[in-house]
Amino acid sequence: MIFVIDIGNTNTVLGIFEEDKLIYEWRIQTDIHKTKDEFAMLIQSLFQFKKLSFSEVEGIIISSVVPPIMRSLETMCVEYFHLTPYVVGKDTLTAPLEIAYPNPKEIGADRIVNAVGAIHLYDEPMIIIDFGTATTFCYVDGQKRYHGGIITPGIKISMDALYDKASKLPKIEIAPPEKVVGSSTVEAMQSGVYYGYVSQIDGIVRRMKRELGVNPTVIATGGFASLIAKGSETIQHIEQHLTLKGLYYIYQHEEKRNM
Template identity: 40%
Template sequence: MLLAIDVGNTHTVFGVWDGKTWVAVWRRATNPDRTEDQIAVWLKGAFDLAGVLYDVDAVVCGSVVPAANEAIERLAQRWFRIDPLFVQAANVGVPVDYEPPSSVGADRLVNALAALAKHQPPMVVVDLGTATTFDAISKDGVYVGGAILPGILVSSQALASHTAKLPQVEFVAPARTIGRNTAESIQSGLMFGYASAIDGIVRRIAKELGGKVLTIATGGLGGLFLGLCETIEVYEPNLTLDGLRLAYDKVRGRG
């Protein structure tokens, strides 16, 4: 089985692929100080609870937190006796029109790789995590760039930490735009504000790409906006894991 690891700034996602489907997917807080042994003990418990055999013969990792990479490498080598593949922009295999091409995050390109494997371009992939990223794929299947803005969690934390009386709130859309109390007002601003920002940026990208695009949402917070945004048509919670799996197949030739 393939163990795919997506190391994000806030969360790390572990997925187990049996050749046909993701038999288990787990999410936990990213902590670069964790040792390979701590990760292995937690993973063993997760495998047992899910009823999945601890039988991994391949490991692929995409990481935006370089400080966490050494523990992942040691985890694979010590506990699975495998040299893991760390996916880089150069080995994803998606054509890139970006300056310089090497500056594109591998996570953005694996999302594009998975999207192209499932859908017909032109497309926009919206990944809602610590940052909200928009990735544009032309009708010819070329990654042509996108946009980045602070994620809703970052904005919520900034609002609470820079004001004396405004609390953090649950990410739930209120029943109305006009908030009738402080919590509702913050929820309205965050949820409807981000939904409008997503729709606005997607429409601008679509115009630059020449018209209609398919918009795919992913990321830990992607599901929150599926019903709020007019432009989001598809929610793919495991898009990044799928991209890591496909990148592994390209590089290591796994069937």
């Protein structure tokens, strides 16, 4: 079994792969204050619920956009799993992706991992949209070269800012409204958030296509991917486990390379 860990700004996603299949997935809150022992106890409780043990894990790979958490997590892997993890970014694991970017160190590990996952599953060129704390757009050309992309505030950040700065507006559920023109404050807010965000996604994708002069495959991942894709005219594929799959593909490539 291979243990994959993706540490995001808001959530950390954990997965177990066995025989090339993702068999278990967990999502926990990212907490930079947890010690190696606290991480071990939390992961052990998740494993025990699925009747797994640390000794069954043969390898570990981690991607993270939260540097302060890494020391505790890497130490936990060594002390409790008796394994040294691969770390995307630290170990410059990008194969089979080529980085065509002026400063590769600026690229978030999650964006690299998503791109690797996408090129294993779909045809290039491609645009990968990740709906996380921030929403990112990444472009990979027909030669598997990563060129960069766009970073925008995530939908939840936008909603929280609206609520915080407009004291009379209520908190609302992010959901597709029944109609564009709202007949109440809540309906108007839902329509503005949902269709505003859908229009942003489609508008950016169309501009990218015009600028690049190609018709790339458009893949969406992340927490709001399915929701936004319902109203989008440009999203073609939804791949909820893209990051975990990308981590697994990188792990497999590195193991073969080091044999």
